[in-house]
Amino acid sequence: MFVLNPQSGIPIYRQILDQVRRMVASGQLAPGAELPSVRDLAVKHAVNPMTVSKAYSLLEAEGLLERNRGRPMTVASQARNASPLNKRLQQIQPLVEHTVLAAKQLELSEAELVKAVRKNWENGND
Amino acid sequence: MRAVARLVHSYFAGTPLARALTLGGLALNVASLLVLAYLPQIEHSLAFAMLGQLTIFLGSCLMPWMVGRLARGHALQLVPRGRLKLLASIYLTMALVALPAGLLSPLVLASGVGARLPDILENPNAAAYFINLGFVTYTSLVLTSGWLYLIMWFLTTQRNLAGVAKALIVIALVMIVPAREIRELDATIEWNLVQLAIVWTVFGAGFMYWPRLRAKLARRPVRREKAAAASRDTWGREVQLMLGTSNPWQLVAAMAVPILLATRPGMRAPEIWLFMLTIFSTVMGSIAGQAATRSRALWLRRGVTRVELFAEVERAFWRHNGIVLAVLLVLMAGMGSYMHLPGELLAAGLPLLVLGSTLSTSLGLMVTRGLRWTEIVAASAVMLTLMIVALLVGTMRVTLPVIFAIETVLAAVVLVLRAVARRRWTHIDWIECRPARELVTRGT
Amino acid sequence: MIEATVQANHLSKAFGTKRVIDDLSFEVSPGDVIGVLGKNGAGKTTLLELMLGFTPPTDGGVQVFGHPSVALPGNVKVRVGFVPQQDELLDQLNVAEQLRVIASFYPHWDVDLIARLCSQWGVDPKARIKNLSVGERQKLSILLAFGHKPDLLVLDEPVASLDPLARRQFLEQLVEVSTDGDRAIIFSSHIVSDIERLANRIWILKDGRLNWQGDLDSLKEAIVRLHIRGDAAGIAGMAVPGALSLRREAGFATAVVRDWTRERQRALEDQNAVSVEVEALGLEEIFLELHR
Numbered sequence: 001m002f003v004l005n006p007q008s009g010i011p012i013y014r015q016i017l018d019q020v021r022r023m024v025a026s027g028q029l030a031p032g033a034e035l036p037s038v039r040d041l042a043v044k045h046a047v048n049p050m051t052v053s054k055a056y057s058l059l060e061a062e063g064l065l066e067r068n069r070g071r072p073m074t075v076a077s078q079a080r081n082a083s084p085l086n087k088r089l090q091q092i093q094p095l096v097e098h099t100v101l102a103a104k105q106l107e108l109s110e111a112e113l114v115k116a117v118r119k120n121w122e123n124g125n126d
Numbered sequence: 127m128r129a130v131a132r133l134v135h136s137y138f139a140g141t142p143l144a145r146a147l148t149l150g151g152l153a154l155n156v157a158s159l160l161v162l163a164y165l166p167q168i169e170h171s172l173a174f175a176m177l178g179q180l181t182i183f184l185g186s187c188l189m190p191w192m193v194g195r196l197a198r199g200h201a202l203q204l205v206p207r208g209r210l211k212l213l214a215s216i217y218l219t220m221a222l223v224a225l226p227a228g229l230l231s232p233l234v235l236a237s238g239v240g241a242r243l244p245d246i247l248e249n250p251n252a253a254a255y256f257i258n259l260g261f262v263t264y265t266s267l268v269l270t271s272g273w274l275y276l277i278m279w280f281l282t283t284q285r286n287l288a289g290v291a292k293a294l295i296v297i298a299l300v301m302i303v304p305a306r307e308i309r310e311l312d313a314t315i316e317w318n319l320v321q322l323a324i325v326w327t328v329f330g331a332g333f334m335y336w337p338r339l340r341a342k343l344a345r346r347p348v349r350r351e352k353a354a355a356a357s358r359d360t361w362g363r364e365v366q367l368m369l370g371t372s373n374p375w376q377l378v379a380a381m382a383v384p385i386l387l388a389t390r391p392g393m394r395a396p397e398i399w400l401f402m403l404t405i406f407s408t409v410m411g412s413i414a415g416q417a418a419t420r421s422r423a424l425w426l427r428r429g430v431t432r433v434e435l436f437a438e439v440e441r442a443f444w445r446h447n448g449i450v451l452a453v454l455l456v457l458m459a460g461m462g463s464y465m466h467l468p469g470e471l472l473a474a475g476l477p478l479l480v481l482g483s484t485l486s487t488s489l490g491l492m493v494t495r496g497l498r499w500t501e502i503v504a505a506s507a508v509m510l511t512l513m514i515v516a517l518l519v520g521t522m523r524v525t526l527p528v529i530f531a532i533e534t535v536l537a538a539v540v541l542v543l544r545a546v547a548r549r550r551w552t553h554i555d556w557i558e559c560r561p562a563r564e565l566v567t568r569g570t
Numbered sequence: 571m572i573e574a575t576v577q578a579n580h581l582s583k584a585f586g587t588k589r590v591i592d593d594l595s596f597e598v599s600p601g602d603v604i605g606v607l608g609k610n611g612a613g614k615t616t617l618l619e620l621m622l623g624f625t626p627p628t629d630g631g632v633q634v635f636g637h638p639s640v641a642l643p644g645n646v647k648v649r650v651g652f653v654p655q656q657d658e659l660l661d662q663l664n665v666a667e668q669l670r671v672i673a674s675f676y677p678h679w680d681v682d683l684i685a686r687l688c689s690q691w692g693v694d695p696k697a698r699i700k701n702l703s704v705g706e707r708q709k710l711s712i713l714l715a716f717g718h719k720p721d722l723l724v725l726d727e728p729v730a731s732l733d734p735l736a737r738r739q740f741l742e743q744l745v746e747v748s749t750d751g752d753r754a755i756i757f758s759s760h761i762v763s764d765i766e767r768l769a770n771r772i773w774i775l776k777d778g779r780l781n782w783q784g785d786l787d788s789l790k791e792a793i794v795r796l797h798i799r800g801d802a803a804g805i806a807g808m809a810v811p812g813a814l815s816l817r818r819e820a821g822f823a824t825a826v827v828r829d830w831t832r833e834r835q836r837a838l839e840d841q842n843a844v845s846v847e848v849e850a851l852g853l854e855e856i857f858l859e860l861h862r
Contacts, residue, residue: 006766009794009850011787039749046741048603049749050770051787101847132674140663140671192660199658201714203624204651205675206644341626 001036004045012047016055021091024064024075031077035065129205133215134222137189147185154178155226162233175234179227183271189219190279203337213333217326220271228264232256258315265318272325374449377409382457406454407482407512410447411505414490415497417443422556436551439491447483454479474519474529481536482512488543494550495558504543511536573636575600575722575754576621580630583613583620590616592778593630600721600752603744605759605769605786607857612775614758615655618726621756622652634722648676651720655727657711661700665693665710669717676718684717691739704731712740716747723747725757729764737761741768762854772853774860781860786853793856794830798823800844808842814859826851826859 002019004012023029035041038056042049056073059065066076103113139145158174193216202208236256247253417439424435455476462472489505515532518524576598583591590613598604608614619625621632623639632639635646642650660668665688673679688695691709693702702710708731715723729737741764748755748768759765765772765786772789774782782789793814798805802820810816811834813825823844827834835846851859 007763007852007854009790009852009855011790012767013787039746042745042749043742045767046738046745047767048770049745050601050603054787097847129674132671136663136667136671140660140667188662191662195658195660200624200652200654201658201672202675204622204647206647208675211675 002041002045004047006047012051013055013058016052017058018091020055020059020064025088029075031075033075034071035073035075037072129208129211130215130218133192133212134218137186137192137215137219138222139185140188140192144185144188147181149185151178151181151183151185152226154181155230159230159233162230162236175227175230179267182226183223183274186219186223187275187278189216190275194279197333197336209334209337213330216275216333217330220268220275223271224264224267227267228260231263232260235259262315262318265315265322269318269321269325272329374446377450378453382453406450406479407486407509410443410483411486411490414443414487415493417491418494418551418554419556419559421554422559425556432552432554433548436491436548439551443487443491447487451480451483470526471519474526474533475516477533478512478516478519481533481540484540485512485536485543488540488547491547492543492550493559494547494554508539574598574633575602576632576634576756578621578630578632581620581627581632582629583616583625584628589778591620591627594780595630596773596780596783598722598754598756600754601748602754602756602771603748603769604754604756604771604773605765606756606773606775607760607762607765607853608758608775609861610760613778614775615726617775618652618724618756618758622650622724648678648718649721651715651718651723653711653715653723653725653728655730657707659699659707659710662698664696664698665702666695668699668710669695669714672714673717678719679717680719681717683719684713687713687716687743691736705733705736708732709736709740721753723753723755723757725755727759728757729759729761737764744768762852762857766853774857776861789856790850790853792829793851793859794827795849795851795855796823796825796827796830796835797847797849798825798838798844799847800842804842804844808838808844810838815862 002016004015006012038049038052041052056065060067063076065073067073138148154174155178158178161174193212196202196212202212421435421439458476459472485508489508493501519529574597578594578596581591581594606614620627621639623642626640634642637643637646669684693706693709712728729740732740747753769786772782772786773780799822805818805821805823810825813827816825817823839846
């Protein structure tokens with residue numbers, strides 16, 4: 001379900017956070033869907049379970065996940081709209097910066113970049 | 127207590143070889159029990175018992191080695207009372223190993239006087255006498271086993287020639303003192319018990335206190351053995367460094383001390399020949415036995431063929447042995463004339479020393495595929511023969527020509543063994559003779 | 571109050587005049603997985619040995635489960651497991667016999683767990699130890715420290731001789747171990763990627779002192795690489811206060827800094843008319859930068 005890269009500069013808990021948020025936003029994780037337990041995820045990826053636990057707790061605090069006694073965590077029912085717009089924009093900001101920088105390095109104009117984005121958007125909506 | 131029991135069980139039966147020796151020894155003891163009890167007039171009944179005892183002792187020789195390793199490791203310091211339980215297992219082993227002989231000794235002594243067991247039991251005084259002798263023998267054997275284990279511990283824990291030389295000095299000191307006690311039959315049970323108490327207390331205290339002492343004395347981090355110094359000058363010197371034969375004077379010192387101690391009046395000559403011979407031969411043999419595995423590194427350094435390599439190795443050993451042998455011969459001759467030993471004794475005994483070193487070196491060089499049964503049997507046979515001849519020489523039971531004849535045969539055996547060794551070296555396969563795991567540093 | 575698993579106060583160890591461990595203070599809580607990083611010769615082994623009482627400190631002290639390390643009582647010793655750097659196996663015995671010897675010293679030994687792990691890790695109980703490969707010996711050493719389910723597990727370079735598959739198996743096992751109960755695990759390694767996966771706290775040992783002791787996540791957030799672009803003059807005249815390293819070229823500079831904040835970034839950009847991009851670093855990069 002997740003792709004974790006421990007060697008990346010991004011801490012593992014943050015990778016989990018980002019991926020869960022994206023999956024919920026895109027609908028890949030529907031409200032009520034079960035997430036793997038802390039232990040299963042930790043063992044599968046051979047990472048520290050406390051890291052996973054930290055990510056899950058932060059997501060719960062954000063309102064994205066719900067804790068159920070005796071059962072694994074599930075996506076909260078209002079998860080999709082829980083995050084306000086500015087927070088969601090803040091989430092994507094690093095990617096935007098990265099893309100813009102790459103475009104500048106490749107000497108693409110703003111118009112060309114926007115055109116590429118629009119094309120991808122339309123294709124993705126199939 | 128479970129730990130102590132498990133340890134002792136491992137000492138006696140931890141490997142297939144140990145198990146075989148222990149059970150074999152027990153079987154021999156049972157056999158001699160039956161023989162002694164019901165057929166005391168049979169002549170060599172004693173031999174069974176001695177062989178049985180020796181076999182059991184060998185069966186328990188995992189003990190000094192295991193104790194050495196466990197005592198120096200980290201594991202035992204992290205278990206409750208680990209060191210104490212280890213110490214207890216040592217004492218228990220000593221008490222057990224001497225038991226068969228101790229139990230049998232009344233019977234042995236009885237058979238010595240031609241009496242049968244049922245007859246003795248009817249006479250309470252005789253029974254008490256023999257039982258007391260039994261206790262005395264048992265306690266003496268426990269003491270002796272302690273010394274022997276100490277010797278084995280030294281031999282199994284020393285990794286280089288300097289260590290072996292130190293061990294030999296201790297062995298010499300240790301053997302000269304108790305050996306006399308055993309020969310004199312006026313040893314009493316009280317004196318034995320006192321000795322046991324003293325030795326066990328001193329050893330026990332030293333054993334328990336040793337880690338703290340070592341920590342106090344530590345001036346730098348735990349010594350990690352460095353790789354052997356790179357070869358400096360000539361090829362010949364390099365060979366010697368690699369094989370460990372670069373300094374014969376350490377071994378000379380180790381030999382000289384016991385010899386000089388032995389010139390104490392009252393020491394009889396035959397034991398000295400026997401002792402010198404066996405120890406010297408064993409040492410040379412075990413060093414030569416390492417030659418094949420150590421020469422692995424030499425192989426890559428020069429463009430020599432295996433045959434040339436063998437010649438180099440042999441030369442290195444002769445350079446080393448030659449010096450030690452020369453000094454040894456001079457000392458023995460000197461001591462012999464000091465003690466006014468008969469000329470025939472010296473004439474017969476000195477060549478024996480030469481034979482001992484050449485035989486064991488050749489045997490050692492034969493070990494190119496690790497120690498397998500052929501090598502063990504050959505080595506045991508040769509050693510046994512040497513010891514018997516040494517006894518014959520020492521007690522002058524046989525005439526001189528006979529001894530010379532035997533020695534000539536042995537010289538021929540040397541040539542045969544050398545030929546075998548040479549042929550094996552032309553086919554050496556270094557995967558089959560891996561070096562023992564040396565301590566390697568892997569950084570902090 | 572939950573007792574600290576390990577607590578050190580101004581711990582020092584000197585050999586002669588050389589201070590190998592210099593004034594360390596730290597605390598280990600149940601559930602921590604601590605990775606100890608350091609160059610060869612930095613004192614990692616000495617630190618671990620100090621912690622468990624194998625060697626006495628020259629100054630300060632360290633306590634395990636509330637008891638001083640040099641005098642651990644029996645009931646504390648059974649809660650500790652240690653895997654030394656060089657294995658201490660009894661070569662002549664077979665695997666099963668070696669396990670039995672060590673197991674006999676502990677009142678509680680999980681025979682089933684060890685049997686399961688033996689088969690999972692491919693260690694044959696009937697094999698003679700001197701015939702085992704280096705990796706198998708290492709695995710056995712680890713098993714010997716697990717069987718009594720210690721609350722504190724200390725491992726000195728445990729995976730140095732394992733191949734990647736064996737290392738992954740070992741890591742997975744450590745993860746499982748750290749999920750039951752509140753075990754504390756301390757391990758030293760120079761294989762940074764393993765530490766990155768497993769540890770939640772990092773100790774970086776440099777010249778006998780703890781250059782960093784804290785969460786791995788915070789460490790990754792604290793030490794970052796800056797990619798700075800601007801005109802040649804701006805770059806040439808720029809000063810990056812507190813940089814661990816700084817490389818300049820025409821119109822471009824790279825710097826590695828510690829405890830970077832948005833304010834510092836804004837200040838740097840404004841003062842020198844440059845634009846700054848922040849790159850997060852992996853642990854290996856961080857380690858290298860700290861040791862430049």
